[in-house]
Amino acid sequence: xxxxxxxxxxxxxxxxxxxxxxxxxxxxxxxxxxxxxxxxxxxxxxxxxxxxxxxxxxxxxxxxxxxxxxxxxxxxxxxxxxxxxxxxxxxxxxxxxxxxxxxxxxxxxxxxxxxxxxxxxxxxxxxxxxxxxxxxxxxxxxxxxxxxxxxxxxxxxxxxxxxxxxxxxxxxxxxxxxxxxxxxxxxxxxxxxxxxxxxxxxxxxxxxxxxxxxxxxxxxxxxxxxxxxxxxxxxxxxxxxxxxxxxxxxxxxxxxxxxxxxxxxxxxxxxxxxxxxxxxxxxx
Amino acid sequence: xxxxxxxxxxxxxxxxxxxxxxxxxxxxxxxxxxxxxxxxxxxxxxxxxxxxxxxxxxxxxxxxxxxxxxxxxxxxxxxxxxxxxxxxxxxxxxxxxxxxxxxxxxxxxxxxxxxxxxxxxxxxxxxxxxxxxxxxxxxxxxxxxxxxxxxxxxxxxxxxxxxxxxxxxxxxxxxxxxxxxxxxxxxxxxxxxxxxxxxxxxxxxxxxxxxxxxxxxxxxxxxxxxxxxxxxxxxxxxxxxxxxxxxxxxxxxxxxxxxxxxxxxxxxxxxxxxxxxxxxxxxxxxxxxxxxxxxxxxxxxxxxxxxxxxxxxxxxxxxxxxxxxxxxxxxxxxxxx
Numbered sequence: 001x002x003x004x005x006x007x008x009x010x011x012x013x014x015x016x017x018x019x020x021x022x023x024x025x026x027x028x029x030x031x032x033x034x035x036x037x038x039x040x041x042x043x044x045x046x047x048x049x050x051x052x053x054x055x056x057x058x059x060x061x062x063x064x065x066x067x068x069x070x071x072x073x074x075x076x077x078x079x080x081x082x083x084x085x086x087x088x089x090x091x092x093x094x095x096x097x098x099x100x101x102x103x104x105x106x107x108x109x110x111x112x113x114x115x116x117x118x119x120x121x122x123x124x125x126x127x128x129x130x131x132x133x134x135x136x137x138x139x140x141x142x143x144x145x146x147x148x149x150x151x152x153x154x155x156x157x158x159x160x161x162x163x164x165x166x167x168x169x170x171x172x173x174x175x176x177x178x179x180x181x182x183x184x185x186x187x188x189x190x191x192x193x194x195x196x197x198x199x200x201x202x203x204x205x206x207x208x209x210x211x212x213x214x215x216x217x218x219x220x221x222x223x224x225x226x227x228x229x230x231x232x233x234x235x236x237x238x239x240x241x242x243x244x245x246x247x248x249x250x251x252x253x254x255x256x257x258x259x260x261x262x263x264x265x266x267x268x269x270x271x272x273x274x275x276x277x278x279x280x281x282x283x284x
Numbered sequence: 285x286x287x288x289x290x291x292x293x294x295x296x297x298x299x300x301x302x303x304x305x306x307x308x309x310x311x312x313x314x315x316x317x318x319x320x321x322x323x324x325x326x327x328x329x330x331x332x333x334x335x336x337x338x339x340x341x342x343x344x345x346x347x348x349x350x351x352x353x354x355x356x357x358x359x360x361x362x363x364x365x366x367x368x369x370x371x372x373x374x375x376x377x378x379x380x381x382x383x384x385x386x387x388x389x390x391x392x393x394x395x396x397x398x399x400x401x402x403x404x405x406x407x408x409x410x411x412x413x414x415x416x417x418x419x420x421x422x423x424x425x426x427x428x429x430x431x432x433x434x435x436x437x438x439x440x441x442x443x444x445x446x447x448x449x450x451x452x453x454x455x456x457x458x459x460x461x462x463x464x465x466x467x468x469x470x471x472x473x474x475x476x477x478x479x480x481x482x483x484x485x486x487x488x489x490x491x492x493x494x495x496x497x498x499x500x501x502x503x504x505x506x507x508x509x510x511x512x513x514x515x516x517x518x519x520x521x522x523x524x525x526x527x528x529x530x531x532x533x534x535x536x537x538x539x540x541x542x543x544x545x546x547x548x549x550x551x552x553x554x555x556x557x558x559x560x561x562x563x564x565x566x567x568x569x570x571x572x573x574x575x576x577x578x579x580x581x582x583x584x585x586x587x588x589x590x591x592x593x594x595x596x597x598x599x600x601x602x603x604x605x606x607x608x609x610x611x612x613x614x615x616x617x618x619x620x621x
Contacts, residue, residue: 280373
């Protein structure tokens with residue numbers, strides 16, 4: 001008995017760095033953020049005024065709305081593209097699949113300031129392609145402005161797709177060839193197979209991927225900051241300027257917005273989960 | 285009048301011939317089995333009939349219609365897979381109803397209900413595949429195929445993944461349902477015992493060819509070549525040159541001889557007088573005894589060769605290892621190949 005207890009203590013001791021890390025860098029800041037959000041600007045008085053300020057301010061509400069819209073839009077678009085792209089990936093030989101996955105893996109890490117900078121170099125006002133195409137006389141980019149809503153969405157989708165492909169690809173291995181064969185023998189077409197069997201089977205992974213993409217976009221900061229600076233009103237940019245700016249330092253208000261950001265992510269996950277359970281009754 | 289005709293079907297992958305000029309005809313309501321070792325082409329033939337694989341040459345006809353170039357969904361055949369291939373996201377009811385929904389037929393509910401009764405799955409309608417045992421899953425797969433009232437039912441080793449007991453009971457049930465619906469059935473298996481129990485007709489396949497066809501008893505008692513003899517009946521097979529020496533008879537013709545292990549008799553040396561009119565007597569000793577339950581299998585070594593001898597496991601006499609015996613080989617039972 002004693003031996004087992006000792007072993008357990010050793011095992012727990014090995015977990016210690018991990019537990020310390022989680023408490024120090026994840027739970028700690030979260031608790032501090034929630035606590036902070038209930039203080040007035042002076043940091044002494046306990047109040048819910050910070051939340052009231054946010055909900056009364058058109059400016060902040062617009063930031064939340066913008067963030068929600070860009071996150072939803074880029075997540076939905078990327079998931080749809082990734083579902084198709086991951087499927088076509090599975091159609092290649094194993095060798096090519098491995099190579100394409102390697103590229104996907106690399107590009108999925110390509111985000112933040114380097115990504116924005118690359119876009120600026122290639123498609124900015126004085127970008128390589130912008131200038132090249134205007135010299136050649138193609139005006140495809142004449143109406144395109146990288147530092148706008150469209151530009152921002154383009155960049156968001158760009159960094160979301162590889163991640164989505166990486167996350168959805170493995171679940172295609174779970175689709176058995178014989179389900180397709182059985183479906184076709186029972187009179188089902190390819191599209192009815194995907195509609196009734198393929199997509200529902202993939203759904204948990206699609207939904208999970210969507211949640212991750214949504215959170216990824218909601219929290220994306222560096223990419224947006226490098227591209228549009230404070231020209232565009234996004235939740236993550238507002239939080240940053242409230243907690244780290246030289247002009248209006250209001251960490252309590254920033255915390256309250258951070259709490260709202262977290263709440264929307266949790267809400268999105270909960271909603272996804274509910275929707276999935278409705279369609280995949282076998283998983284209940 | 286043949287209901288299913290497979291006419292000179294040939295198929296190959298790259299340099300390998302998988303189906304070599306196969307011709308088979310089946311009557312309506314017949315239960316036919318394609319029997320062979322893995323890689324003999326039996327599953328490929330079944331999949332070609334289903335339309336899941338194309339053929340390089342030849343024709344396949346069902347009920348007078350040439351289906352060789354039709355898609356699987358146009359062929360009106362049902363298929364049951366070894367791995368069941370049930371749709372995991374659908375309940376038992378929805379799995380069975382899927383085909384009917386695809387065809388947009390009426391009274392789906394009553395048809396599904398009827399077939400659920402037939403395969404004895406009442407009460408499981410709302411269960412999901414992962415909540416069922418292997419045997420139950422295979423019943424669902426069978427019901428899903430049968431509810432479409434296919435012209436031909438194709439079964440690709442449907443019982444191979446199940447344990448022995450459930451397998452035996454499903455064999456019986458499958459046979460009962462097949463007779464009840466009078467549905468033409470093609471069954472693929474590598475298990476000769478299963479083939480014997482279930483079939484009206486067996487097609488023994490080897491290297492992409494049908495090497496012998498006939499009723500189970502025909503195939504069992506008169507194998508046409510060494511392969512069938514060894515595969516289907518665990519026969520003793522000897523080169524004729526060797527056999528002539530064993531029985532000391534130079535006038536025997538043929539190239540090989542096959543003898544079933546259960547027609548041989550063992551007599552202790554010096555015990556009885558031997559009937560050497562009808563039999564050949566060969567002296568040997570018991571090298572090994574093994575038991576498969578109801579059968580005792582003796583390995584008897586003789587001067588020139590060795591024999592397998594099968595006895596029913598009676599309570600009576602058993603030969604000990606090392607005992608000296610005469611093997612009585614009935615002359616009539618020697619099959620010259």
